[in-house]
Amino acid sequence: MRDHEAELRAAWASEDAGESSAVAETLADRTATNNRRGLGGTIKDMDPADRPRERLIRLGADALSNAELVAILLSTGDREENALEKSRGLLQERGLVGLLRSDVQDLKRVTGLGEAKVTRIKAAVELAARGLADDEWPAREPFQTSKQVFDRYRGLLGDLTHEEVWVLVLDQQHCLIREERLYKGTVHGVTVRVSEMLRPVILHQGAAMIVVHNHPSGSPSPSRADRKLTSELVAGTRMMSIDFLDHVIVARSQFASMAELGLMDARFHEEAGEEQGSG
Known part of the structure; x- marks a missing residue:
């Protein structure tokens, strides 16, 4: 005789396995998408074609967003955010003008970034401001x-x-x-x-x-x-x-x-x- 109860339980187990697999695939797809966008994980987890440094080499600096340019200066993130996420938060908090107006200690306090990264950002912004002034005025x-x-x-x-x-x-x-x-x-x-x-x-x-x-x-x-x-x-x-x-x-x-x-x-x-x- 056929064990209908056993067959039913096997069908349920198969459906559960299928749903779990679908969920796993969805999560994997979502993770991959986030990595491509620079959300979660590290910069190394991103598709090489989407990494800020590689995009700058391939497309030129003018093709990158402000966040991508700042991410290159940061180089690395921390345990909670990668460099791209960190740079987005920094720009939302301060903006480019804010980076120019803030001193090193202020940026360290607000962003939680270390001295090396903050000084790199300040140096780059200062050079940009001076370069703009030089470009606007022939020597x-x-x-x-x-x-x-x-x-x-x-x-x-x-x-x-x-x-x-x-x-x-x-x-x-x-x-x-x-x-x-x-x-x-x-x-x-x-x-x-x-x-x-x-x-x-x-x-x-x-x-x-x-x-x-x-x-x-x-x-x-x-x-x-x-x-x-x-x-x-x-x-x-x-x-x-x-x-x-x-x-x-x-x-x-x-x-x-x-x-x-x-x-x-x-x-x-x-x-x-x-x-x-x-x-």
């Missing part, structure tokens, strides 16, 4: 307007959360000889010494100079300290026979020029000196 083209100064330095200074003061050393044609960052301060400002600002101009035998600094507040309006510094620089450069062309204040999307505001002419500074002397 031997003279500075003729404050807008030219702003266009060159807005990418480098406009999004910073701290103040920086730069001196541009120029030749007689007002072409750039050298640029130096002399001061880096907190959001509350920096203390500037006029003698130190004149030093690179004298050292590199410059005929003229421009001072550039940023306002992290977003407003380029000159402060009392900005006006005082400009007045002292006018006096100092006059004594040293250096042509002080402008003091440009850079904010994120706008700028102020002391020269265009009339805050660098001799009469203004003579009056300012008289007021300070009588005060």
Whole structure:
């Protein structure tokens, strides 16, 4: 006699095995898809054609997403996320501008990344900002307007959360000889010494100079300290026979020029000196 119960149990076991196999195949497919997309696992688990480094070699850097480029800088992830996932989270948290504005300690604290990876990212972003400034300004083209100064330095200074003061050393044609960052301060400002600002101009035998600094507040309006510094620089450069062309204040999307505001002419500074002397 046929054992119908045994046959039924065998059929059920077969169906269960089929379902388990289907589930396993689905999970495998999902894992493979995630690996191709860089979700879960390591970069090495991804299809070689989809790995960021290989894609850069094959297609060029401009074909990669921001996350893929950052992943190449990170090189490796951690136990929870691979490098691509880590870079996506970093960009969602900070964005490219945020990477430029954040210092090393801030990035370490927020991302949990080690010092080596954070410094690699900061170095790459800084090089990009400087390269952008260089590309936007031919080396031997003279500075003729404050807008030219702003266009060159807005990418480098406009999004910073701290103040920086730069001196541009120029030749007689007002072409750039050298640029130096002399001061880096907190959001509350920096203390500037006029003698130190004149030093690179004298050292590199410059005929003229421009001072550039940023306002992290977003407003380029000159402060009392900005006006005082400009007045002292006018006096100092006059004594040293250096042509002080402008003091440009850079904010994120706008700028102020002391020269265009009339805050660098001799009469203004003579009056300012008289007021300070009588005060």
